[in-house]
Amino acid sequence: MNSGDYFDLLRCAAPEAIVTLTVLVVLGADLSILRGKSLAARFQVGGALSVLGCLSAAAFAFTRHESFDLLNGMIVVDPLTDFVKVAILLLTVFTILISTAGKFTDHVGEYLSLILLGTIGLLFLVSAGDLLMIFVSLELASLTLYILTAFNKRNARSSEAALKYFLFGGMSAAFLLFGFSLLYGVSGSTNLIEIARHLPGKGLDPLLLVALVMTIIGFGFKVAAVPFHLWAPDAYEGAPTPSSAFIAAGSKVASFFILAKILSVGFAGIEGSAVWHGYVAGWTPVVAVVAALSMVLGNLTAIVQSSVKRLLAYSAIAHAGYMLLGVLSNTADSRSALMFYVITYGLTVVGAFGVVTVVEAATGGDALQNFAGLSRRSPALSLCLLVFLLSLAGIPPLAGFIGKFFLFSATVAADERNLGLLWLVILAIAMSAVSFYYYLRVLKQAYVEDAPADAPAIQIPALTLFALVLLAALVVLLGCAPTLLTQFLLPR
Amino acid sequence: MLAWTIYTSFIGVVVLMLLPRDAARAARWVALFTAIAGCALAFAGAILQARQTNLGDVTPIAQAAWIPALGATYYLAADGISLVLVVLTGLAAVAGILFSWNIEKRTKEFFAFYLVLIGGVYGVFLSFDVLLLFVFYELTIIPKYFLIARWGSTRKEYGAMKLALYSFVGSHLVLIGLVATWVVARAQTGHATLNLQLLSQINFPAGFQHWVFPLVFVGFAILAGLWPFHTWAPTGHVAAPTAGSMLLAGVVMKLGAYGCLRVAMVLFPEGAREWQGVIAALAVIGIIYGAGVALVQRDFKFVIGYSSVSHMGFVLLGLATLNAIGLCGAVLQMFSHGIIAGLLFAVVGRMVYDRTHTRDLHDLERLNLGKVLPFAGVTFVIAGVASMGLPGFSGFVAEFQILIGAWKVFPITAVLTGLGIILGVAYTLRAVQMAFYSDTPPPAPHSPEAHSLPPITLPERAGAVLLIAASLVVGLFPTLLMNWIEPCLKSPLFARLLNGGPQ
Numbered sequence: 001m002n003s004g005d006y007f008d009l010l011r012c013a014a015p016e017a018i019v020t021l022t023v024l025v026v027l028g029a030d031l032s033i034l035r036g037k038s039l040a041a042r043f044q045v046g047g048a049l050s051v052l053g054c055l056s057a058a059a060f061a062f063t064r065h066e067s068f069d070l071l072n073g074m075i076v077v078d079p080l081t082d083f084v085k086v087a088i089l090l091l092t093v094f095t096i097l098i099s100t101a102g103k104f105t106d107h108v109g110e111y112l113s114l115i116l117l118g119t120i121g122l123l124f125l126v127s128a129g130d131l132l133m134i135f136v137s138l139e140l141a142s143l144t145l146y147i148l149t150a151f152n153k154r155n156a157r158s159s160e161a162a163l164k165y166f167l168f169g170g171m172s173a174a175f176l177l178f179g180f181s182l183l184y185g186v187s188g189s190t191n192l193i194e195i196a197r198h199l200p201g202k203g204l205d206p207l208l209l210v211a212l213v214m215t216i217i218g219f220g221f222k223v224a225a226v227p228f229h230l231w232a233p234d235a236y237e238g239a240p241t242p243s244s245a246f247i248a249a250g251s252k253v254a255s256f257f258i259l260a261k262i263l264s265v266g267f268a269g270i271e272g273s274a275v276w277h278g279y280v281a282g283w284t285p286v287v288a289v290v291a292a293l294s295m296v297l298g299n300l301t302a303i304v305q306s307s308v309k310r311l312l313a314y315s316a317i318a319h320a321g322y323m324l325l326g327v328l329s330n331t332a333d334s335r336s337a338l339m340f341y342v343i344t345y346g347l348t349v350v351g352a353f354g355v356v357t358v359v360e361a362a363t364g365g366d367a368l369q370n371f372a373g374l375s376r377r378s379p380a381l382s383l384c385l386l387v388f389l390l391s392l393a394g395i396p397p398l399a400g401f402i403g404k405f406f407l408f409s410a411t412v413a414a415d416e417r418n419l420g421l422l423w424l425v426i427l428a429i430a431m432s433a434v435s436f437y438y439y440l441r442v443l444k445q446a447y448v449e450d451a452p453a454d455a456p457a458i459q460i461p462a463l464t465l466f467a468l469v470l471l472a473a474l475v476v477l478l479g480c481a482p483t484l485l486t487q488f489l490l491p492r
Numbered sequence: 493m494l495a496w497t498i499y500t501s502f503i504g505v506v507v508l509m510l511l512p513r514d515a516a517r518a519a520r521w522v523a524l525f526t527a528i529a530g531c532a533l534a535f536a537g538a539i540l541q542a543r544q545t546n547l548g549d550v551t552p553i554a555q556a557a558w559i560p561a562l563g564a565t566y567y568l569a570a571d572g573i574s575l576v577l578v579v580l581t582g583l584a585a586v587a588g589i590l591f592s593w594n595i596e597k598r599t600k601e602f603f604a605f606y607l608v609l610i611g612g613v614y615g616v617f618l619s620f621d622v623l624l625l626f627v628f629y630e631l632t633i634i635p636k637y638f639l640i641a642r643w644g645s646t647r648k649e650y651g652a653m654k655l656a657l658y659s660f661v662g663s664h665l666v667l668i669g670l671v672a673t674w675v676v677a678r679a680q681t682g683h684a685t686l687n688l689q690l691l692s693q694i695n696f697p698a699g700f701q702h703w704v705f706p707l708v709f710v711g712f713a714i715l716a717g718l719w720p721f722h723t724w725a726p727t728g729h730v731a732a733p734t735a736g737s738m739l740l741a742g743v744v745m746k747l748g749a750y751g752c753l754r755v756a757m758v759l760f761p762e763g764a765r766e767w768q769g770v771i772a773a774l775a776v777i778g779i780i781y782g783a784g785v786a787l788v789q790r791d792f793k794f795v796i797g798y799s800s801v802s803h804m805g806f807v808l809l810g811l812a813t814l815n816a817i818g819l820c821g822a823v824l825q826m827f828s829h830g831i832i833a834g835l836l837f838a839v840v841g842r843m844v845y846d847r848t849h850t851r852d853l854h855d856l857e858r859l860n861l862g863k864v865l866p867f868a869g870v871t872f873v874i875a876g877v878a879s880m881g882l883p884g885f886s887g888f889v890a891e892f893q894i895l896i897g898a899w900k901v902f903p904i905t906a907v908l909t910g911l912g913i914i915l916g917v918a919y920t921l922r923a924v925q926m927a928f929y930s931d932t933p934p935p936a937p938h939s940p941e942a943h944s945l946p947p948i949t950l951p952e953r954a955g956a957v958l959l960i961a962a963s964l965v966v967g968l969f970p971t972l973l974m975n976w977i978e979p980c981l982k983s984p985l986f987a988r989l990l991n992g993g994p995q
Contacts, residue, residue, distance in 0.1 A: 375601070390634065395630055395631075395633070395634060396626065396627035396630050396631060397627050397631065401627070401630070402559070405562070405623070405667075405671070406561075406562070408667075408671050409562065409671050409674050409675060412671050412672060412675045413675045413678065413679075416675050416676070416678065416679040417679065419672060419675065419676070422668075422672060425668065425671060426668055429664050429667055429668050429671075430664065432664065433657075433660050433661050433664040436656070436657070436660045437653075437657060440637065440653070440656060444641060444649070444653075447638055447641075447642060448638070448641045448642050448649065481558075482559055483559060483560065483561075486559075486561060490561075
């Protein structure tokens with residue numbers, strides 16, 4: 001189907017269209033019937049509307065089992081992209097649920113609609129099979145993320161973080177665009193599949209090499225991989241916490257999905273090889289270097305952080321490193337392992353930021369000491385934190401462990417005769433042993449230290465508690481029964 | 493029935509979590525009841541299986557699909573060796589709770605973590621799927637950390653973190669080996685599996701075994717206190733609360749040894765033969781070093797902590813012999829040390845330290861504890877002689893078999909180990925003498941110190957009697973357990989390890 005009449009377009013982009021309608025409804029409601037109501041009420045009603053919109057979009061995407069390729073790769077829909085969209089929409093739902101207790105802004109309608117707009121960008125990104133569409137949807141998502149970072153107008157650090165994020169982001173967008181234009185120049189097409197068809201025979205000519213490096217720089221920035229990670233700690237720390245969750249969760253899922261697609265489809269034929277003693281120039285060695293740097297630097301720097309949000313930022317860098325292993329192994333297994341890992345990571349990290357939001361609201365900060373005695377002040381909250389952080393550390397039977405096992409076994413299996421990629425996996429496992437230390441430092445505050453003498457019990461808004469418990473349950477469930485998720489991600 | 497040992501423990505955790513915040517009494521009884529139920533299930537299940545099946549066979553207990561893509565199944569099973577250790581876990585769990593009856597601070601959470609640990613330990617001993625075994629193995633790390641960091645003493649946070657990091661590093665070495673093994677096995681056979689029995693039939697290439705065996709073995713052996721990776725053990729034991737030390741020494745160190753035997757040696761027999769000498773050497777160093785250091789400690793608990801390193805050296809030496817009698821001795825020693833170390837830590841931590849608030853042997857000398865706490869003194873003497881390896885107690889049979897096994901392969905290690913045994917007698921007698929029966933003039937009869945010590949409570953007596961009885965029964969009738977262990981060593985699982993290579 002390549003005609004492109006408007007009805008087809010609507011059918012293809014229905015989930016995105018539903019979310020767009022939701023944006024309008026939320027904005028309208030906030031400006032009309034919710035005017036003059038209390039902040040909490042506006043957040044609750046607006047949040048409920050947004051959640052409803054996202055859930056119906058997700059339900060639509062989940063129940064349609066069709067494949068489209070519209071306008072020569074502008075919008076590609078198949079069951080896998082639909083499932084990834086469902087995951088992104090659910091992550092958005094959880095992000096909205098943990099924001100409803102927020103007191104960082106009066107502009108509820110704008111805040112919620114920006115999150116939804118960002119989600120639309122991510123949804124289109126997942127469906128994109130064409131360089132132009134990739135760039136446009138990536139920019140739609142990025143622009144909303146910059147604004148979301150700056151959304152706490154009462155806090156100078158929020159603005160500083162957003163400016164830093166924006167400047168770095170603008171630069172990386174320029175790199176990406178430059179890379180894409182060179183790619184177009186080399187291949188004569190913007191469609192990923194056709195690019196790949198025109199590349200063979202050219203080998204690694206210098207122009208193509210520049211295009212490749214520029215593309216990896218652009219995406220390295222998006223996923224916060226070393227050495228393009230400098231914005232991440234400041235943005236995570238300065239942004240309102242739910243915004244950080246959105247940056248860390250939903251946007252990662254889409255970025256990794258499309259990065260794997262560009263590299264494996266668009267740059268097919270110039271993979272090269274990153275195996276030990278078997279180096280061949282191409283994109284896998286470049287990604288391998290970025291992955292190794294991210295794992296090492298992210299984990300080692302996280303050890304010395306005293307702010308939990310910064311700690312989560314550096315751990316996000318480290319996790320980006322693990323995820324890049326799934327990209328560079330470049331097999332069907334490794335890509336489904338990657339998606340499993342990113343989705344469960346997204347669930348976990350939204351939960352972790354949700355806990356931080358509550359603690360911040362109750363104690364006024366996100367330093368390690370603010371978590372002291374959490375297990376006495378709120379047993380449910382600290383149990384959730386325990387589940388999230390242990391999952392990030394990769395302790396079984398939580399989802400993070402199974403994700404790591406899938407990812408690492410798929411990476412090693414990519415070269416099963418010589419175990420050539422084992423060196424990366426050994427590095428990753430060694431670094432994940434390091435990560436255990438800093439997650440345990442947070443948990444030590446929560447479970448071992450005593451709360452300040454006069455600290456009252458922490459009140460958690462019902463909606464947030466519901467979201468956190470649901471997330472924790474999901475993390476445990478996906479760890480014990482990963483097939484619930486893998487059945488949708490299997491290569492087809 | 494055996495599978496319910498795991499489930500019961502976790503049900504106990506859930507019940508504890510549902511109790512009101514400060515219900516300390518209820519929490520104790522729930523925990524004790526859970527542990528006794530687990531122990532009873534373990535015994536009943538073990539005896540039933542011993543009656544009905546050949547213990548050499550691996551008898552499935554529970555089997556369900558888990559992760560088909562990896563070939564991982566939820567596969568619980570048991571053979572004689574598992575049964576021995578499951579029974580040990582049941583006994584140690586009950587005794588540990590009896591000796592923590594006096595925990596007043598956040599009682600509910602203490603027992604919740606305790607039961608998670610117990611559930612994980614049962615799980616490891618019953619798993620015959622490597623991934624499942626690994627899951628339970630890592631599950632035990634977290635409760636260990638919190639038990640020590642929250643309820644411990646003497647540099648508890650340092651000890652807890654050290655223990656957690658050592659365990660985690662060890663298990664990650666295992667994880668690397670596991671991932672590589674899975675890939676190699678899949679490449680070789682064409683289908684993915686993590687079933688221990690199926691994996692044990694695969695002939696892994698010698699070059700692969702050469703590096704993967706030490707990785708997995710050391711990964712597990714860190715937790716078994718292999719020298720020079722043992723340093724977590726003394727600090728961890730000393731920092732832990734009494735029940736924590738009892739479980740650490742009693743069952744957690746056995747997890748490591750069990751992993752070495754069950755995973756590393758069974759899967760990579762050629763690697764085991766290749767590295768046999770190195771392991772034996774390290775084990776002997778551990779035996780002598782642990783005993784030597786124990787001899788000069790001032791802190792009573794450090795004496796026991798280092799003695800654990802020494803005794804676990806015997807287990808590792810038994811494993812390194814790679815002959816049936818040595819392995820049988822190693823498993824028996826796991827059981828025996830689990831019981832005796834638990835008892836020793838109970839005396840030091842609960843009976844003495846919780847009353848006197850000092851563990852310095854020079855201070856204890858002046859307290860004349862042998863008169864003030866006669867029950868503690870007698871218990872420690874019994875535990876001490878059992879630990880030295882006096883005939884009639886479980887330790888003797890175990891160490892004797894290990895020595896015979898070692899004599900057959902490395903006579904020199906048997907001789908050196910004899911030196912370790914003599915040192916063992918020395919440090920035990922020194923501790924007994926200094927702590928309980930010293931010649932220093934007792935304090936004036938009416939000094940407050942001597943009379944303010946509360947008497948030994950009923951739970952403590954019950955726990956001590958339970959452990960002493962267990963050690964005596966095994967010491968007097970070693971065939972009870974040997975009949976469980978020996979058929980396993982003749983089973984196909986161990987065939988390649990014991991018969992495959994040059995004897």
